[in-house]
Amino acid sequence: MVWLGYGFSFARVGYLHLRLPAPRFFTGLQTLWAHNAAGHASYLFGARSSTGFWYYYPAALALKTPLAMLLLLALCFRRNVAQPVLFSLAILLCAFASRINIGTRHVLPIYVGLAVACGIAAAPLLRHRLARWIVVALLLWHVASGALQHPDYLSYTNELAGAHPENFLADSDLDWGQDMKRLAAFLERTHATEVTFVPFNRTYGTLAGHAFPEMRPGDPARPSPGWNAVSVSVWKIFGVPSWPDSHPQAKIGRSILLWNFQ
Numbered sequence: 001m002v003w004l005g006y007g008f009s010f011a012r013v014g015y016l017h018l019r020l021p022a023p024r025f026f027t028g029l030q031t032l033w034a035h036n037a038a039g040h041a042s043y044l045f046g047a048r049s050s051t052g053f054w055y056y057y058p059a060a061l062a063l064k065t066p067l068a069m070l071l072l073l074a075l076c077f078r079r080n081v082a083q084p085v086l087f088s089l090a091i092l093l094c095a096f097a098s099r100i101n102i103g104t105r106h107v108l109p110i111y112v113g114l115a116v117a118c119g120i121a122a123a124p125l126l127r128h129r130l131a132r133w134i135v136v137a138l139l140l141w142h143v144a145s146g147a148l149q150h151p152d153y154l155s156y157t158n159e160l161a162g163a164h165p166e167n168f169l170a171d172s173d174l175d176w177g178q179d180m181k182r183l184a185a186f187l188e189r190t191h192a193t194e195v196t197f198v199p200f201n202r203t204y205g206t207l208a209g210h211a212f213p214e215m216r217p218g219d220p221a222r223p224s225p226g227w228n229a230v231s232v233s234v235w236k237i238f239g240v241p242s243w244p245d246s247h248p249q250a251k252i253g254r255s256i257l258l259w260n261f262q
Contacts, residue, residue: 002025003022005022006023006025008021009023013026015030036097036098036099036100037099038099039051039052039099039100041237042056042102042171042237043171043233044059044101044168045059046167048237048238048239049101052101053101056098056101057092057095057096057098059168061104061107062160063157063158064104064156064158064169065114066145067141067145067158067159067160068142069118069142071138072121072135072138073114073117073121076118076120076121081117084114084116084120085113086113087112088109088112088113088114089113091110091113095107103171103172103176122135145158154176155173155175155178155254157173165254166232166236170233170236171233175200175232175233175255176255177199177201178253178255179252179253182252182253183229183258184211184212186252186258187212187213187227188211192213192227193214194214194215194227195212195215195227195228195229196215196216196223196228196229197215197228197230198240198241199234200232200233220240221243223241223243224261225261225262226261227258227259228260229252229257230248230256231256232254244257
């Protein structure tokens with residue numbers, strides 16, 4: 001199946017001195033190895049690092065996982081859940097070696113094992129009246145926790161992160177450029193002709209239905225006259241710009257902050 005995904009290609013892999021099926025799979029592993037060795041700019045709990053944080057994934061998962069699920073997982077220690085828990089634990093242990101800490105999306109399969117473990121823990125509780133209502137309440141909380149953040153599912157954080165998740169996380173855990181269309185629509189409504197903005201995701205130019213006004217980088221040390229948009233990721237990971245405080249005049253989704261200076 002892997003070979004099929006690479007079109008049944010067969011060629012020489014230079015660093016292995018072999019001809020192999022799906023050669024780009026192996027060169028991709030080499031690229032990833034080099035990337036991991038070099039590290040990647042990352043942010044966690046107000047700190048920046050070019051080589052990541054060893055505790056990044058446990059910390060990020062604690063904020064990105066619904067609290068109801070975490071509480072249900074606490075009941076798993078009384079059940080026979082070794083297989084699904086070991087499945088998830090193996091992924092987490094591998095992730096500890098990663099110096100590319102840019103989002104929990106890199107370990108998403110962890111939730112397969114955790115969901116199975118939660119099911120095993122919850123099933124016997126449904127036979128008891130009080131316990132059944134506790135499980136139902138947790139499930140309702142789990143659903144409501146996500147639904148209340150509509151449509152900002154990508155940037156979901158649980159109640160532990162509070163109203164300012166950017167104090168804890170950035171990058172694809174919070175800001176992956178997903179609010180660019182909403183920013184374009186906002187600026188269109190205000191009839192803005194230009195905006196000072198360094199976007200995190202530079203692939204957006206003219207967006208479907210909304211033409212972006214002229215974007216200029218401005219001075220990172222001080223705001224420019226007019227609209228100033230700030231990407232949470234660029235601000236937190238790279239410290240650009242250096243002037244924002246925690247009280248933006250407007251907010252687009254959970255990833256773009258806005259000020260209008262006259």
